[in-house]
Amino acid sequence: MRPEPVPTPATRLEATGIEAGYGSLRVLWGVDLQVGKGETIVLLGANGAGKTTFLKALLGLVRVTSGTIRFDGENLTRMRTDQRVRRGLAFMSEIAVFQALSIEENIRIGAQTLDVRRARARADELYAIFPVLKEKRRAAASSLSGGQRKMLGIAKALAADPQLLIMDEPSAGLSPLFVREVVKTLSDLRTHGLSLLIAEQNVSFLDIADRVFVLEGGRIGFAGLVSDLRRNDALARAYFGLK
Ligand code: ATP
Numbered sequence: 001m002r003p004e005p006v007p008t009p010a011t012r013l014e015a016t017g018i019e020a021g022y023g024s025l026r027v028l029w030g031v032d033l034q035v036g037k038g039e040t041i042v043l044l045g046a047n048g049a050g051k052t053t054f055l056k057a058l059l060g061l062v063r064v065t066s067g068t069i070r071f072d073g074e075n076l077t078r079m080r081t082d083q084r085v086r087r088g089l090a091f092m093s094e095i096a097v098f099q100a101l102s103i104e105e106n107i108r109i110g111a112q113t114l115d116v117r118r119a120r121a122r123a124d125e126l127y128a129i130f131p132v133l134k135e136k137r138r139a140a141a142s143s144l145s146g147g148q149r150k151m152l153g154i155a156k157a158l159a160a161d162p163q164l165l166i167m168d169e170p171s172a173g174l175s176p177l178f179v180r181e182v183v184k185t186l187s188d189l190r191t192h193g194l195s196l197l198i199a200e201q202n203v204s205f206l207d208i209a210d211r212v213f214v215l216e217g218g219r220i221g222f223a224g225l226v227s228d229l230r231r232n233d234a235l236a237r238a239y240f241g242l243k
Helices: 051-059 081-086 103-110 116-129 131-135 146-158 176-192 203-208 226-231 233-240
Strands: 011-022 025-036 040-045 064-071 089-092 164-168 195-200 211-216 219-224
Touching: 011 051, 011 195, 025 040, 025 051, 025 064, 025 195, 025 219, 040 051, 040 203, 051 064, 051 081, 051 089, 051 164, 051 195, 081 089, 089 146, 103 116, 103 146, 116 131, 116 146, 131 146, 146 164, 146 176, 176 195, 176 203, 195 203, 203 226, 211 226, 219 226
Parallel strands: 040 195, 040 211, 089 164, 164 195
Antiparallel strands: 011 025, 011 064, 211 219
16 A cells, blocks of 8 residues: 655755864755744754754854754745744743743843733733643742743744744753653644644654654754654664664
8 A cells, every 4th residue: 555645844944065063063064944834843963963053053042054944935054043033933941941030021031022911912822722821921930840841942942933842952951751741742732733843853743743854973863754764773773772
């Protein structure tokens, strides 16, 4: 039987031939990656493979020496970070939140590209998605549990009302229970038409991936469906211990 063709959603982000590094150290060697509208992409890779460098290059936090980044058809490659954010990209780093600030303040910082009225309405939308953050909105972020802090990181990144949420290792520092909670939260967010690009080493995130890219030593070693990655025993065993 022939496999069903997989419909490709309209491209939102298209990175082509990305090369980047730090001074004389080249980290990325011609990376191609696309994210469709409403699509969830997981970027897997071992420590030091270049995941963080790639995400930062998308945001303009690391200089791209060669290649092109397009978002909804527009070339962002030489734009400032704030201009990229205004066009709909959001970034959640591993640290994600300002611990000494309150939940409300963190969300306000995330919404700084919106006008005051829109920012307030957006905060209300986020409190409806994350009721626990509303309850504790005047408390310092440091008073939250690890899982709740990650929820705040997601809410802070979503405060600017992005079309693409780019996340660097959302599982970092979380127990397996909290990882499941974060995966569930992200899964619910997909129903809002948001595109997600998640750099991870934790294979739990494959459950919500439409497609997966594997970064190996700064090059894409695999790009395709999760089912194909799971079938690709050699690759899976070598990198992630999947069965
Ligand atoms: P990890 O999961 O460990 O963060 P990663 O896949 O995100 O891994 P990167 O953080 O992008 O990988 O690192 C890729 C390479 O770039 C590594 O060799 C790292 O040592 C190097 N590197 C990262 N940041 C810098 C920096 N600011 N200056 C110099 N080299 C760096």
